[in-house]
Amino acid sequence: MGSEPVIHVLGGGLAGTEAAWQIARAGLDCILYEMRPLRQTEAHKTADLAELVCSNSLKSDAENTASWLLKEELRRLGSLGMKAAAQARVPGGHALTVDREIFARAVTAAILAEPRIRLVREEVRQIPPDGIVIVATGPLTSGALAEDIARLTGSEGLYFYDSISPIVDAATIDREKVFAASRYGKSLDGGDDYLNCPLTRDEYEAFVDAVLAAEPADAHIEEDRALRQGRVPFFEACLPIEELARRGRDTLRFGPMKPVGLVDPRTGRRPWAVVQLRQEDLRAGSYNMVGFQNYMKFGEQKRIFRMIPGLEHAEFLRFGQIH
Numbered sequence: 493m494g495s496e497p498v499i500h501v502l503g504g505g506l507a508g509t510e511a512a513w514q515i516a517r518a519g520l521d522c523i524l525y526e527m528r529p530l531r532q533t534e535a536h537k538t539a540d541l542a543e544l545v546c547s548n549s550l551k552s553d554a555e556n557t558a559s560w561l562l563k564e565e566l567r568r569l570g571s572l573g574m575k576a577a578a579q580a581r582v583p584g585g586h587a588l589t590v591d592r593e594i595f596a597r598a599v600t601a602a603i604l605a606e607p608r609i610r611l612v613r614e615e616v617r618q619i620p621p622d623g624i625v626i627v628a629t630g631p632l633t634s635g636a637l638a639e640d641i642a643r644l645t646g647s648e649g650l651y652f653y654d655s656i657s658p659i660v661d662a663a664t665i666d667r668e669k670v671f672a673a674s675r676y677g678k679s680l681d682g683g684d685d686y687l688n689c690p691l692t693r694d695e696y697e698a699f700v701d702a703v704l705a706a707e708p709a710d711a712h713i714e715e716d717r718a719l720r721q722g723r724v725p726f727f728e729a730c731l732p733i734e735e736l737a738r739r740g741r742d743t744l745r746f747g748p749m750k751p752v753g754l755v756d757p758r759t760g761r762r763p764w765a766v767v768q769l770r771q772e773d774l775r776a777g778s779y780n781m782v783g784f785q786n787y788m789k790f791g792e793q794k795r796i797f798r799m800i801p802g803l804e805h806a807e808f809l810r811f812g813q814i815h
Contacts, residue, residue, distance in 0.1 A: 496520055499624045502616050502637070504528070504541040506573055508628035509599050513572040516608035524603065527615035533632040535656060535815045540596035541603055541611075542573065545632075545815075546656045546730065548595075548772060548780060550577055553588035553680060563588065572602055582771045583685040585674040591773045619644060631727075632815060652725040655732050655785035658793060659778050659810040660769065660803065669802035670769070676753035686770055687779060689802040690756045690763035696745060699765075702796045703737045703744075706788040709814075732786045732814065748783025767800050778809050787814035 497520075501512045504526030515522040529539035536543050551559040567574045576598035580590040603609055617636035619625055629637060631654045641647070665687060672684035679685050691699065726735055736743045745751070749765040756763050769779035786793065790811045798804050 497623060498523055499626065500620055501525065501626045501628060502619070503627070503629035503633075504603075504611070505628065505630050506542050506544075507630065508626070509542045509603055510571060510573050511626050511628055512603065512609050513606070514569075516606050517570060519608075521608050521610075523610045523612055525612050525614060525616050527613070527634060530613055531615050531634065533815070535632060535813065538593075538596065540593075540600045542576070542599035543596045544590070544592040546654065546785070547782075548582075548590050548592045549584055549770065549782075550588040550590065552586050554586040554678065572599060576602070580774075582774055582776075583679070583681055583683055584770055585685045586678040586680055588680075589770060594774065652727050653787075653814050654727045654730055655787060655814040656810070656812060657784045657786075658781045658797065658808050658812045659772055660781065661807040661809055662777050662779055664803075664805055664807040665769070665779065666802045666804060671757055673754055673757075675768075678753075686768045686782070687802075688754055688756075688763075689767040689769065689800050690751070690754075691749070691765040691767070691801060693764040695799070695801065696749070696765040697741070699796070699799055700737050700741055700744060702799060703733055703786075703788075706734065706792045706796060708734070709787050709789045730785055732812075733784055734786055734788065767803075781812075784812060785814075786812040788812065 499515050499520060499522045501508050501515070501522055501524045504524055508524060508526070512522045512524040526541060528536055535545040550563070553560050553563060563574060576595050577588055577590050579598050580594035582589050582591050603611060615634055617634070618640045619627060619637070627641065631652065633641070670687045670689050672686065673688055674683070674685045726732065733744060733748065736747050745765045749767060751763045751766045754762060754766055767784070768782040770782050772778040772780050781797070788796065793811050794808060798806055
């Protein structure tokens, strides 16, 4: 590293790796800190940088949408994340969807190969008092550092709950009961990129009843609910299906289970509700249950999600969790 000031970046996720990459491209030196794998989180599974623990979708890449415009700007600015996404892309309708393992490995390899970035694998417990520091530790910040951030900012509510969706073994999906289609026929490749599990009205109502009665895995959430008079600090853009069901019986049907833009080829009609499955990897060996983040006990998830047509014998490679 040269004689210029060294910039410290805390956190090796999407934001931290991109910040480090852009610093290096600007001709400056950077130290990137990542506590994994020395200290893992409850959601991460690997030691790779930029590991996607939630969705493998980077949102719409259809031209003339706001999310496409943002990604196009990133591409023109030489974004590392966008380069890795191009290498790891899998079918996902009009969304830029990636194989999360290939994506994370590509980002990690690029960071390690950049001479102006020094990767330090250790937990940072306090924000360095001097120099330029970028804090990019995200919602899985360690307790000690979160306390230091709260001390510096004076914040008393420096957290929210985020959640992840289940992943299903592709070989255990009943292809006789699901149909392949992209919503409104929209796909970056012109293909039928999603597997769709159609539900009748009775099946949907039974499913909602089961979700509302499910036993939660994390007692802290219910404690928070009581303390806050029902106002639990969930990330609104990634609400658990239990929370959506509490807001009304049709909320799921107008949310992650919306059937608009889809026609079941066996009936020629739009289903009452639909569960969409999105390809997880390049070999199509697993599928993500789109929008099905939750905090039910694992046994409850297996029982309830096997109520969905096509998933009666599903094996789950990952269950939904909250963090």
